[in-house]
Amino acid sequence: MIVLLIDQGNTKAKYAWCDVIENKKHQASGFFSSAPIIHSIEEQALVGLKPDRILMASVASEANQKAIKSSVQEIYPKLALEIITTPTQAYGLTNAYQAHTRLGVDRWLAMLGAKATTDKAFIVIDAGTAVTLDVVDKQGNHQGGWILPNVNFCAESLANRAGKIELKQLNPISISLGRVTEDCVYNALYASHIQLIKSQYNEQITGEKPLILLAGGDAQLYLELLQQEQVPAKIVTNLVFLGMLEYLSD
Template identity: 30%
Template structure:
């Protein structure tokens, strides 16, 4: 059995694969204790570990040694590449691209025919355009939803608000409403822009993934929702290199 991990800035997501079949999955925070508890039921079966991550080097080293301690295995880290299987990166320095973006694009490239735009709504939001020929046209990096709220909470003195989200775009009449409606209003604008650009650029499909993808769908985005796309992409690459 192979353990595949996507370690993002907020959460770590994992799957256990038996051949190409997912037999278990989970998510946890990056702390040692949480990780050990989350993985406890499957640890004995793990024979290899494949990781995609965008966390900083010190946290990555901690994750690596925690996994080695738990399993006795040295995890295999996968990074962004210049090209693979017909998919081509637009970055002059491909290794600088977040591995989650590359692995998400590769997952979509393997699954879909035609051009696509991949929206990963996680801690940050990324938007990446890929042509039907597999050429990455480029993309965007934006602050994520939780990050936008945190920014308002931390960086302005007089904007306190409830944690409860309000899904409305009506102009607010109290601080909490103004903040939550404002966020929803901005995300609705993002949905409208995505749909317009997809038409203008002849994009066949909009693909969404990440913890906040359901918000985009709730706002009416016409898209394919593939929640495990980043894991799928890195699993495929690990298999191409090391086998099942």
């Protein structure tokens, strides 16, 4: 079965074509791209690539979601576009939000994808436009999470509001005390994030030391900073797409 997965984020959309082996959906093969999505899908349609199912998850505005939905349906008019939304509970994962739809579907799917890779308690950190952290125990119960602002956005906002702060010299990131203004700003912001992650790791609200799984554009940076603090973590790519694959059993 050929499946087209679309992950529409805050700033860009990604897609994946997966050739899913029956009863082995997590051995799916395919390719992942953040290229201009509609143009790329059109190119693949022209060479005869046709999916059996199309699944989409979106945290973008309603207008942007409708635009992609309309374009995809023009390319594949005979296929229904399946929109994934955040449930209260599904596939062994329970949402901690009382108003379940307010949990971003990207966070839900990242947790679902993480759960598919381990039977242990875990913390998912998606370091992108925002930095999200979600804690899940080994029974699949979401304990809640945090949403942190992107460090670069925070630094730029501070510089714009404080006339004497200039961010010119960007040095290698660490969480040590800074000796130039740029280091004082960036290191402090990253230190606050790393200490929050470390506090959740050490608090063990799940009853055991959780796995820390990193995703997103800044995952490698957070991995290096956590390693400096002797906090074990690993990068798992395409967590949202792994979560979407769970829906193929429907």
